[in-house]
Amino acid sequence: MTGIRLTKPWRDLDEVEVALLPGQLGVFEIADEEGSTLELGFAGGHSRFGLRSAIPDAAARHEQAARFRYEVTMQYWSRFEELLAVHVADHGEVPAGNADRGDRRIGRIAAPGS
Amino acid sequence: MDFELSTEQKLILETVRRFVREEIAPLEADLDPDASELPPHHRERLVAMTKELGFYGLDIPEEYGGPGIDLTTRTLMAFEMAQHRAGLYAPCYGVFGGAGLAQLYEADDDQKERYLYPVLRGEKRGFFALTEPSGGSDPARAIRTTAVRDGDDWIIDGEKTFISGADKADFGIVFARTDPELGRKGITCFLVDTDMPGFRVRRIVHTLRSTHYAAELEFNRVRVPGRNVLGEVNQGFAIANDRLSRNRIPYAAGCVGVALKAQEMAIAYAKTRKTFGDYLSTRQAVQWMIVDNEIDLRTARALTLEAAARADAGKPFRTEAAICKLVASEGASRVVDRAMQIHGGYGMTKDLPLERWYRELRIRRVGEGPNEIQRLIVARDVIGGSFH
Ligand SMILES: Cc1cc2nc3c(=O)[nH]c(=O)nc-3n(C[C@H](O)[C@H](O)[C@H](O)COP(=O)(O)OP(=O)(O)OC[C@H]3O[C@@H](n4cnc5c(N)ncnc54)[C@H](O)[C@@H]3O)c2cc1C
Numbered sequence: 401m402t403g404i405r406l407t408k409p410w411r412d413l414d415e416v417e418v419a420l421l422p423g424q425l426g427v428f429e430i431a432d433e434e435g436s437t438l439e440l441g442f443a444g445g446h447s448r449f450g451l452r453s454a455i456p457d458a459a460a461r462h463e464q465a466a467r468f469r470y471e472v473t474m475q476y477w478s479r480f481e482e483l484l485a486v487h488v489a490d491h492g493e494v495p496a497g498n499a500d501r502g503d504r505r506i507g508r509i510a511a512p513g514s
Numbered sequence: 515m516d517f518e519l520s521t522e523q524k525l526i527l528e529t530v531r532r533f534v535r536e537e538i539a540p541l542e543a544d545l546d547p548d549a550s551e552l553p554p555h556h557r558e559r560l561v562a563m564t565k566e567l568g569f570y571g572l573d574i575p576e577e578y579g580g581p582g583i584d585l586t587t588r589t590l591m592a593f594e595m596a597q598h599r600a601g602l603y604a605p606c607y608g609v610f611g612g613a614g615l616a617q618l619y620e621a622d623d624d625q626k627e628r629y630l631y632p633v634l635r636g637e638k639r640g641f642f643a644l645t646e647p648s649g650g651s652d653p654a655r656a657i658r659t660t661a662v663r664d665g666d667d668w669i670i671d672g673e674k675t676f677i678s679g680a681d682k683a684d685f686g687i688v689f690a691r692t693d694p695e696l697g698r699k700g701i702t703c704f705l706v707d708t709d710m711p712g713f714r715v716r717r718i719v720h721t722l723r724s725t726h727y728a729a730e731l732e733f734n735r736v737r738v739p740g741r742n743v744l745g746e747v748n749q750g751f752a753i754a755n756d757r758l759s760r761n762r763i764p765y766a767a768g769c770v771g772v773a774l775k776a777q778e779m780a781i782a783y784a785k786t787r788k789t790f791g792d793y794l795s796t797r798q799a800v801q802w803m804i805v806d807n808e809i810d811l812r813t814a815r816a817l818t819l820e821a822a823a824r825a826d827a828g829k830p831f832r833t834e835a836a837i838c839k840l841v842a843s844e845g846a847s848r849v850v851d852r853a854m855q856i857h858g859g860y861g862m863t864k865d866l867p868l869e870r871w872y873r874e875l876r877i878r879r880v881g882e883g884p885n886e887i888q889r890l891i892v893a894r895d896v897i898g899g900s901f902h
Contacts (some may be wrong), residue, residue: 404717442546444546444547444548445546445547445548445864445865446546446547446864473720475720475721475724476548477546477548477549477550477724477727478718478720478721478724478727479718479720481681481718481727482717482718482720485681485718504551504554505682506682507681507682507715507718507729508681508682508708508715509681509715509716509717509718509729510714510715510716510732
């Protein structure tokens with residue numbers, strides 16, 4: 401099964417790349433220099449400029465943020481839940497930046513290869 | 515049919531209406547437009563309120579500790595509870611509590627201890643897995659998942675798709691073929707724990723709806739103990755059908771609820787928005803859209819209440835339940851569509867709830883049995899015969 405993980409190319413977190421981001425809705429991943437995920441997020445219906453504002457806003461919460469990747473999708477809510485579940489299947493826990501979910505449950509997905 | 519409300523019903527409806535307007539709607543201003551859950555602290559606060567009001571666990575039968583509300587009153591409440599952005603699939607974000615899967619009430623005492631009561635206490639969640647890639651309208655013929663006896667156990671192999679909430683569930687009600695020769699009489703219903711080896715949620719099936727989104731499941735030699743057979747072996751199809759007609763009535767009521775709100779919004783907007791020097795409400799084209807909305811709404815509302823009243827009176831109501839499901843899902847879709855048209859560009863935006871209702875209502879014409887199947891049920895009942 402393909403298409404469950406975010407496989408889009410990583411981009412450097414700099415002004416040029418951020419300015420190129422689309423204003424659409426979608427999901428994204430923020431990572432440090434080594435590619436360890438710091439936060440998974442989505443640009444939802446309330447985001448001012450879609451991914452273009454949601455990604456830098458999320459990155460600003462992480463000092464080590466160095467790169468990001470994203471996927472444009474209108475189904476950002478269920479796709480975000482799917483990415484969280486796959487991350488937990490791969491790493492056993494949610495990224496540090498997503499630890500504030502209270503008691504909201506994470507789905508259990510048997511990630512491909514597991 | 516006379517639908518004069520009793521004093522008690524009026525009081526209940528006024529309470530629910532106020533709850534939606536004062537407690538639910540303001541929270542939605544801050545939530546993402548596709549959100550299907552409340553932040554935990556708000557959820558806890560509102561659950562405490564519904565418990566205080568005596569409305570928690572609305573759909574739980576009285577003998578299991580529910581408030582014993584009849585279906586007509588429940589239907590009237592559902593009209594109100596759906597009148598917010600998430601209202602179609604997450605009326606009041608579930609703070610009135612759930613009743614669990616209807617089929618669990620058919621379980622034996624041991625199964626009730628292990629599944630039903632934990633669900634009613636909010637400790638466990640379940641899913642309902644009937645549909646397979648081979649089809650959902652005619653599951654009796656389409657089910658290819660098999661369960662084969664092995665000593666006291668059963669070994670389940672196969673796949674299911676479009677199963678709502680499966681990735682967050684602790685167990686599921688799973689239908690599998692136990693006798694390939696017997697058609698609809700060869701299907702058995704199993705209680706499958708999601709931590710049983712061989713059970714996998716493969717992926718989420720992304721649809722127009724984000725609430726209780728659906729998943730694709732795999733059963734790879736899942737060993738299920740014999741005590742997890744729900745009901746009788748080879749009688750699973752009767753369990754699948756159980757309460758199906760009854761469920762269609764609140765299902766229809768949710769459609770009516772969002773349509774009522776959409777109509778209220780359309781009227782208010784038409785009375786304030788001016789084009790070419792006058793209000794939209796003065797244009798006959800717009801008036802007729804509002805009139806057509808009113809006709810769709812009143813038809814769906816009356817037919818839904820009629821089905822509920824027949825069920826409460828202990829009369830047969832399968833035809834009425836099928837009719838109200840299809841009339842309400844189709845009528846509400848038209849109402850929301852016209853309300854969007856009246857709102858122009860704003861109607862298409864995520865600033866308003868209309869676009870979410872539009873997407874989710876589309877699913878209502880396929881979910882709980884596609885509307886063609888509802889027509890089939892009515893045809894069977896009014897013409898007679900067993901054609902399919
Ligand atoms: C968001 C979502 C959530 C769902 N959740 C669940 C769930 O939790 N559990 C579960 O078991 N299923 C679930 N379903 C599946 C749903 O019940 C099925 O999609 C539905 O029963 C139709 O089955 P199908 O998709 O296989 O369509 P098919 O059975 O292949 O039918 C396709 C279409 O053909 C038409 N049709 C079929 N038969 C006839 C006929 N005799 N005459 C005329 N027209 C006909 C209908 O228009 C139908 O829509 C969900 C579906 C969705 C979209």
